[in-house]
Amino acid sequence: MDFQKKTSDYINLINEKIESYLDDSFVLYRQMHYCMMSGGKRIRPLLLLSVSKNLQTALPFACAIEFIHNYSLVHDDLPAMDNDDYRRGILTCHKKFGEAVAILVGDALLTLACEIVLDEPKFFNAAKKIFNAAGINGMIKGQVLELESKIITTDELRQIHLNKTAALIRASLEAGIILSGENKNVLKNFSALGNKLGLAFQIKDDILDKDEERMTYFKMYGLEKSQDIFNNLADEIYSDIEKFDGQYDFFKYLVKNILERKN
Numbered sequence: 001m002d003f004q005k006k007t008s009d010y011i012n013l014i015n016e017k018i019e020s021y022l023d024d025s026f027v028l029y030r031q032m033h034y035c036m037m038s039g040g041k042r043i044r045p046l047l048l049l050s051v052s053k054n055l056q057t058a059l060p061f062a063c064a065i066e067f068i069h070n071y072s073l074v075h076d077d078l079p080a081m082d083n084d085d086y087r088r089g090i091l092t093c094h095k096k097f098g099e100a101v102a103i104l105v106g107d108a109l110l111t112l113a114c115e116i117v118l119d120e121p122k123f124f125n126a127a128k129k130i131f132n133a134a135g136i137n138g139m140i141k142g143q144v145l146e147l148e149s150k151i152i153t154t155d156e157l158r159q160i161h162l163n164k165t166a167a168l169i170r171a172s173l174e175a176g177i178i179l180s181g182e183n184k185n186v187l188k189n190f191s192a193l194g195n196k197l198g199l200a201f202q203i204k205d206d207i208l209d210k211d212e213e214r215m216t217y218f219k220m221y222g223l224e225k226s227q228d229i230f231n232n233l234a235d236e237i238y239s240d241i242e243k244f245d246g247q248y249d250f251f252k253y254l255v256k257n258i259l260e261r262k263n
Contacts, residue, residue, distance in 0.1 A: 003253040007046065013055075014045050017063050021112060031097050031105050032112075035070055039088045043201075043258065044069055044172040050251040051176035051190065058179050061126060064113040065172050068134045071109035072168075074102055076143070082214075110134070126175040130168075138167030152215045158199070165205075166198020173197075189240075196237050201258055203230045208263060234259045 015037065022033045045062030052058035077084040077092040078099060085095050094102035113134075117127035132138060142164025149156055173194040177187050206216035207226050217226040237259065241252050 001249070003250055006250060007254070007257075010046055010049055011042050013059065014042050014049075014062060014066065017059050018066065021063065021067075021116065028101075028104065028108055031093070031101060032108055034096065035074055035093050035105060035109070036067070038090055040066070040070065042066060043254075044168060046254055047169065047251070048172040048176040050254050051173055051180065051248065053180040057120075057123075058176060060116050060120065061123070061130070061175050061179060062172075064116040065130060065168065065175070067109045067113040067116070068130065068139075069168060071106040071113070072134075072139055072143075074106040074109065078102060081143075081147075123179055126178040129171045129174040129178065133167035133171030138163050138171070142167065146215075149215065152220070154220065157215060157217065157220060161199050161202040162195060165202040166195050169198035169201060170194025193237065193240050196233060196240070197255065197258065200230060200233045200237060203233065204259070204261065 018036055019033070022029045022036065044065045048062045048065055049055060049058055073087060074093045076082050077087060078094055084092050086092060090096075092102070093105050097105070114131070117123070117130065120127075134140070142160050142162070145156065145160045146164060149160070152160075170191055171194070173190040174187060177190050203217045203226060206218040207223065207230060209216070210218055210223070212219050217229065220226075221229065237255060241248070241255055244252065
C-alpha cells in the first residue's frame with residue numbers, strides 16, 4: 001500500500017472536515033480558520049485514524065483532537081506564556097488579531113472540540129480520554145509544571161513532557177482504540193506506547209530546535225546525550241510496534257515518520 005498517498009488523503013479528509021466545522025460568517029470562525037489552516041502536520045488526528053477501524057466514526061474525534069492541540073498552541077504563544085511572534089512561518093494569533101481575540105480563539109477551539117465529541121454520546125469513554133489528556137491531569141498540568149519550575153530535575157522535565165506533549169498523543173491512540181471496540185489489554189498497550197511516542201516526539205523537537213532559552217532535553221543534557229536518550233526510546237517503540245499485526249501497518253508507518261522526521 002502507498003502509505004504516503006494514504007497520509008495525504010487522510011490529511012485532506014481531516015482538513016475538509018475541520019473546514020466544515022468552521023463554515024460560518026461570524027468573524028471568530030475566520031480567525032479560528034486562520035489558526036487551524038496554517039500548515040499543521042495533523043500528527044495527532046492521523047494517529048487516531050491509523051488505529052481506528054471505522055473512518056467515518058473516528059473522523060470527528062480526530063478533528064476534535066486537532067482543535068484541542070491548536071487551542072493549546074494559540075494560548076502557548078501568548079505574551080504571558082511563551083510570547084512567540086511566529087508559528088509555522090506566519091504571525092501567531094495574538095500578533096495577527098490581538099491578545100483578547102487570541103484568548104477567545106483558543107477558548108472557542110476548545111469548546112468546539114467539546115461540542116463535536118458530545119454529538120457522539122455512545123463514545124463517552126473516548127471523549128473522556130481526550131479531555132482528561134487536555135486538562136489539569138494532562139496538557140494543562142504540564143504547562144503549569146513548566147511555568148512554576150525554577151530548578152528542573154531530570155524527573156521533573158520528564159513529567160512536563162509526559163503531560164504537556166505526550167498526554168494528547170497518548171489520548172489520540174486511546175480514543176482510536178476505544179472507538180474500534182478493542183479490549184482493555186489492547187488499550188493498555190497503546191496507552192503505554194502513546195506515552196513513549198509522545199516523549200520521543202518532544203525530545204526530537206528539543207534536538208531539532210536546539211533551544212537554550214527554555215529548559216529542554218537539549219539544554220539539560222546537550223546534543224549527544226539527548227540523542228542517546230531519544231535513540232533508546234525509539235528502539236523501545238520500534239520493538240513494541242513490531243509485535244502488531246498487519247492491521248496496524250499504517251500506524252507503524254506514521255510512527256517511523258514521526259521518529260525519523262527532520263523538522
